[in-house]
Amino acid sequence: MSETVTNTGWTPDQPMVSIKNLHKSFGDLEVLKGVSFDVMKGEVICIIGPSGSGKSTLIRCVNALNDIQKGSIKVEGIEVNDPKLDKLELRKKVGMVFQQYNLFPHKTAIENVMMAPIHVLKQPKAEVEERAARLIKKVRLEGKEQSYPGELSGGQQQRVAIARSLAMNPEIMLFDEITAALDPETVKEVLFTIQELAEEGMTCILVTHEMGFAREIANHIYFTDRGVIVEHGPPASFFTDAKDPRTKEFLSQIL
């Protein structure tokens, strides 16, 4: 038995993330109206769709940053929609990177990467520092270890944010429109980092507007509009023979 088997009964042949009939409302506004899909280990999933279609809300529900009203989200067998949810257990498995990077501005790049393993996982500092240095190198920011976030470009900050998330050794990464706030020339370096991660077998869920990238990297693409999944499929067929008029319209505007 592999060590990833937890007491939840989850085994690696089952979906790593399993979302069933997910409903999410903000007050009277229902943002997600029954979304279901599975993500297998090592898969890269891209979620696309017009603004306000609930894409970001969807992945924020996966690591319990938003609570849900109905349905089920299971991450390696852990039910997220459970009042007794051990959030720390969940967040150890799920890494998240945000559109606005959200680095801790009072800490240097390497300190940002080191903080959570030391404070949350209580790992020894020397060990964490070594790993953090490796991660900084991995996202190609060698030499920027001692820079503060405010001294880095958007693309550099975003890569520190990715390293910070990876430092927790997550099993799955969520990327919430992480290139949306970046200059076009820095988008590439961030996407390259994600591509490398995907190639190493990291399970990823991306909310993105980078269609070319989604086509290249995704195993499966989901198109959401007004709180439901309108259409989905592997990129090869998704971009060429979309059936739903809403998908067609969206793709015609964006491609």
Add this chain to the structure above:
Amino acid sequence: MEVFADFFRDLYDTTGLNFVIFYEEYESERFIAAVWTSLKLIVICLILSLVVGIVGAWAQGAKSRIVRLVMAGYIQFFRNTPPFVQILFFYFVVGTTLERAGLMPLVDMGGWNEPLIGNFGWAVVSLSFFAGAFNVEIFRSGIEAVPTATREAAEALGYTRLKSFIYVIFPLAFRVCLPALNNNLVNLLKTTTLAYAIAVPEMMYTANQIWSDNVNVTEMMFVLFIYYIVLVGILVWLMHKWERKMIILGYN
């Protein structure tokens, strides 16, 4: 030292300006004792008021409604009543009641007993809570200035509310509210003179005793003004140094 004393003795003889604390041993000992007492009072109150402010700001965000209500009540009481009344209340009402009810532990002073919290203690309690109430509000404004996104980033990394407060939110909030904090601490330093009312032998009280004995009110007033100008100057200088040290590169 003798030259110094002679100068002031001469000054008195020639001009009538009586800075008795600088040339008469008894009075200068009283003065130095007052310096220590007032410094002790100020430093303890400054530190405790910061502790009250930090713990209070944390408690204000508590899940429990009761904790939040207690905090709101505390702040309303201390912010909306005069510190002078508070200090009298603590010493004469709270202190006396506790002693009468036998709830105040006594400390053996070698032949006689004194209550654990005497006039100095009650001055510390009342002034720390007074300034602490303002500190809570100051820290709260700083905490509210920390973007929700930063909190969420910490949350997504597995930080609990307490850990996120200690390592992320408070360090950022603190920088935002340093100027306001600065003002309140200066105010607290000056407000410690109210301990005079319950006979704590700090600078104000001692100055009053000295001028009663020597009829040199004007001179002692000058001493008081200069004493507090210097102390506030030092405090502000330290706070500014701290502020500069806390500047984050590329962040405002």
